Amino acid sequence: MMAFESLSERLQGVFKKLRGKGKLTEKDIKEAMREVKVALLEADVNFKVVKDFINSVTEKALGQEVMESLTPAQQVIKIVHEELIKLMGSVESRLNLGSKVPAVIMMVGLQGSGKTTACGKLANLLKKQGKNPLLVACDTVRPAAIKQLQVLGANINVPVFTMGDKVDTADIAKASIDYAKSHNVDVVIIDTAGRLHIDDELMEELVRIKEAVHPDEILLVADAMTGQDAVNVASSFNERLDITGVILTKLDGDTRGGAALSIKAVTQKPIKYVGIGEKLGDIEPFYPDRMASRILGMGDVLTLIEKAQAAIDEKKALEMGQKILSKQFTLEDFLEQLRSLKNMGPLDQLLAMIPGVNKSVLKNVEVSEKDLKRIEAIILSMTKEERQNPSIINGSRKRRIARGSGTTIQEVNNLLKQFEETKKMMKRFADIDKDLKRGKLRLPFLQ
């Protein structure tokens, strides 16, 4: 995820400076907070939110425990981390589908926010959880909206309820509930009309749908790329409709982060899901703690582990882990590792989730999809002995391997260096995993 990159870099810069100092003075902390403030404002975080955030962090950071601790800089970072989590709502907010059947989710938002797509993503997610959802086409304004919903529904094998664009939308919504009851549907997802801007006519229509079906959830779909506008939109919808939560879309773009950081504080309504791409699987629950860790460059170990578990055969992963711990990790394992990493998605995104791996480390490791092909060729040109014990690879062996794989000696050297780096990184990963299992995740800044 490229979002938050510049905010993340700015904040890490501020903390690096702090860490360079032994004891901190009040002046050091105030100076750092000024820089954090500018970084947040530049990330388009709501002005009032920034002000409250800075006040709260400063007050805590100037407290005695911090100033007198042996690691004041790390304590300050820890406070920022905790306050960021609080800002985004502290805990993961799940869907609250109530007890009546069918449960009703009403989706609202401006045109182009990704509302229709989000309806499909949510239906897909619920279906995977064993539910039997129904999509309801209540956007009768945008000509292609009904068709778009039908196409989405067909893709994920979820029925779509429509009465065309001539019927009143509150009536359509009501009729869809009757249909759901007689068709074994347990969750109804209503796609509503959007507008380019908030207008009264739209709000009145939405209020009428709300009154007709009493939704369990009213989710506002907001585009993260629009920053403060998304926050203002959320406020307006919340005033009129009393929304229950937000789905923040397009977090895969280079959004500066303002919306994700401000929406909860401004509206008091949680972000429940984030959209991270155009495909139907590109939706994730929103975890404030993981997001805060990402922003502070502490990586996102939990997401990484979940992805790894989904992509790698667990038994193999366990074997691999044991090999690393017993230092028998060979180039053959390395190759296998790279091949399974390929299944996990773009490598740089995955590696960026590991704490302590920032851009500069990534540059050293330099693994791109293209590199993988070359690495494969080089490793396959080695003898079995060389793969198992790379230390025997001397100058003449390197020449032979380079020739055999159609690469250069420099490239063979690079690969061997990468192998060593990976070994180190995997060791680190194994440590993190161990800590997680022990229930105590050691964050890098506390080391």
Ligand SMILES: Nc1nc2c(ncn2[C@@H]2O[C@H](COP(=O)(O)OP(=O)(O)OP(=O)(O)O)[C@@H](O)[C@H]2O)c(=O)[nH]1
């Ligand atoms: N990159 C990215 N694109 C997204 C995401 N969600 C939606 N989109 C794209 O955003 C565009 C608009 O999405 P729609 O779902 O058609 O928008 P909408 O809000 O339903 O629009 P109306 O029906 O007119 O209100 C489409 O091109 C989607 O593919 C996301 O999480 N990431």
